[in-house]
Amino acid sequence: MQAVFRTQGLSKVYDTGELKVRALDDVDLELYAGELAVLLGPSGSGKSTLLNILGGLDHATSGRVWFRDLELTSLNDRRLTLYRRDHVGFVFQFYNLVASLTARENVQLVTDVAPNPMPAAEALAQVGLEHRLDHFPAEMSGGEQQRVAIARAIAKRPEVLLCDEPTGALDSKTGVQVLEVLRDVNDRLGTSTAVITHNAAIRKMAHRVVYFLDGRIDRIEENATRIAPSQIKW
């Protein structure tokens, strides 16, 4: 299978002056095209740091990272910005919607700058929000806000979708709705998706599960059978 991401000896050390925190320690990992991978682990195990580096939001301290043939670790900030703009979709735990923009306008933030976006309304329809186009974030539930965030992420037709605790701020029922959208995007659009969570229940919907512990990959499991998000409970 073709790898979209490949890391080699990847390490990240946070230096706060008095304290050096080794957030990632010599990680070698491949994520494949079209797969839905769940990165599982407790707080501080390094999964968010990995996702930030893969998404071009952060620099590695040492080691190398490739997106297909593009070596991300060799890019400067300007090139990383272009990389994010052209290839990556993000979904965050706290949605990070712009409070002063409506759902449609939040999606337009992306479609304004992406090279080949889908119409904002279409992206919102993909996540089942075609009736909430002109609502402001404050007028929507947490699950709806997260779905706007997903619509915003997929509107640019990204090759990879990176989700950091997408259900972390949601209750079980709305969380499942969000997972269904992610699964649907992965199935229909074939977008390679990496989902970070410390919620073990979610692992069963993934093709592969990567377990993190203390900045290292503890083990990788492959799910022989995936279950539908609707069957997940927590």
Add this chain to the structure above:
Amino acid sequence: MTALDRKLFRDFRRLWAQAFAIALVLACGVAILLTTFGTYLSLEETRSAYYERNRFADVFADANRAPRWLMQEIREISGVRAADARISKFAVLDVPGQDETVTARILSLPDDGTLHLNLPVLRTGRMPAPGSDHEVAVNQPFAKANNLRPGDTFTANLNGHQRSLTLTGTLLSPEFIYTIGPGAMMPDNETFGILWMPQTAVAAAFDMDGAFNNVTLKLGRNANINDVIDRLDTLLDPYGGLGAYGRDTQISNSFIDSELEQQRTGAMILPPIFYAISAFLVSMVIGRIIALERSEIGLLKAIGYSNVEICVHYLLLAGLIAVVGTLIGWAAGTWLARALARLYAQFFDFPYLIYNLSYTAYALSGVLAIASAALGAARSALKAARLPPAVAMAPPAPPRFKRTLLDRMLTALRLSQPVMMILRSLMRWPVRSGFTALGLALAVAVLVASGFFTSALDELVSTTFDRSNRQDAILMFEPDIPETALAAVTNLPGVMRAEGQQFQSAVLRHGHLEKDAAIEARRPGADLARIIATDGRVVDPPAHGLLLSRRLAAQLAVQPGDRIEVEFLGGVNETHVVPVAGIVTQYVGLGAYMDIETLSHMLRQAPQISVANLKVDTQALPELHRVLKETPNLSGLIMTDKMQRSFEATIRENVVIMTTIYLSVAVLITIGVAYNGARIQLSERARELASLRILGFSRGEVSFILVGETMLLALLAQPLGWLLGGGIAAALAHGSTSDLYEIPLVLEPAGFALASLVVLAAALMSSLIVRRRLDRMDLVQVMKTRE
């Protein structure tokens, strides 16, 4: 419109109260700069166009009586391009319907009609026919004030002969944009006018056939004006030359110069304060917005917006504030400039309007507004741009409070927790606290500076009129009359007391410094026009020595005891070395005082007087005026009381306008600074304050923290504000001081107190408005939102 642009406009709308408060401060800067600089430019341009078109002379000189043939030599002076010889005399007029004595300066018009310089503009009627012996034209404001129209007649006392004159037309002249009679402090168009009369008639009336007593020169581009003045003085000396001078000391021109200088000072002192405060406020507000939008910035970067796009986004927010401020400022400035132009129209007589503010002034004030807002936003916007996306997405680290030595001292004082919160916050953000205090201090300073004008005016009026010039009327003679004639003056109807003064033109020299001055000589014990020493005592000039006004002494760099050279002008042409006996306070004019016996001795003549100061029984005034209208040699009459009233009324009106503007401006600064400061505090502290409420603190206790910090800063700002205010007042006083007058630097405790009260009240009001938001805060909501 892109989504990012929409965010921009919605953010702006959400922040409107804060943005508007900043925009108003910025608008003050824009308006004042536009008014002062714009008025400066348009006054300057109007004047130079008028001068250019009407060939205003470069050099002016008076003499007693010079022969016409001397003009040949004057025209041959190197650098002189054109020269006009004139006869200039004073006369008393009897204008129908005018009870008061009217005096006029008569200027001769060449018989052949070929005036080369100072060309008058004909406003109504026609010029007097050359050769006519009864036709005159007058300056338009005089005609207006006295209701005179072409065809009207009035009587003039020309050298002792009553003559009936017919008005043919009204004129304006570049020589008399500001028309002020001899000895007067304010223009009075009712009682002083300019008469243009054909030369033959003037020469016949004043016995000046084949002679002139006034000459004006136009110089070539490369001429050296000092050389020309020296040469002209040499030529005129034998004929009682009174010292040639350039435009800088031509009365009308120097009044406009001093007005221009005031506008220039205004443009340099106040607007920078407003621009700086706006920049600070913008930096405070944008800094806070960026802190609040950290995660949104991270998101924008994650999506792929570049650093430049994000930086520009926040700069544009500042830009919007600047645009609103600029538009308000332009509107207010245009209105102010028009008001100022109307005021000018009362004093300055231009043939055209000076309403038009130049595009340069609009552009400059607007560009500076945008630049200062951008400068204010730049640091925060760059910070936003540089913020690494991964860091931006994470919640910000809580601010680091450290236990400092000061902190330990405060702990030892056992202050309450809310007080500690206030003090720690000040210490944690010393730069921001410092700037907030500085902004409030500037508001205090602006008020102190405006209060200074009222006090300065009181001092000026009390010294000039109540303590120094206590006479009811001043009679001026041309030429001087013997002091013995004072007895006749005392016999005029209603005159209770008369004292004489002689004015003698002279050049005062000390080292390489020299200054033209009129030495004022008088008898000791003169009580109607007194000299006030710098310590406030009434003094008389000593038997040998000069008393100099402070500004004159400063210009010559002399102190009591120094010796200066005095060269008398006007036919005497002798130089004496005279000691400076003392320095005196004089706010109007550059005075030099001498004992009349000493002066007469030096001039080797019996005492003469140029002026008689009178104490008059007001009942007898109409009778006095009737007699004066027939008095020869009278060149002017000033009713001191009327002059004081018109001076005070005019200046007070200006001071009231100025004070109102300054007051509004100071309140706007205070609101801008205090309101924004409190809003930002509330935004940063919302969770803390909500936690306190949940812990059981009352609304009052919680708002004490919010209001307390603002008010503590406002209190700390006071001493600095007083100091800065004194500095601004000194700069304004210095900038307004010219050879014509001096604005005394008087700072009263009441002025400081009022300034402090206004600023403290405005600060309290602003923080109480923010307190209302605190009262309405939804505690649960605040605790739930992620910082």
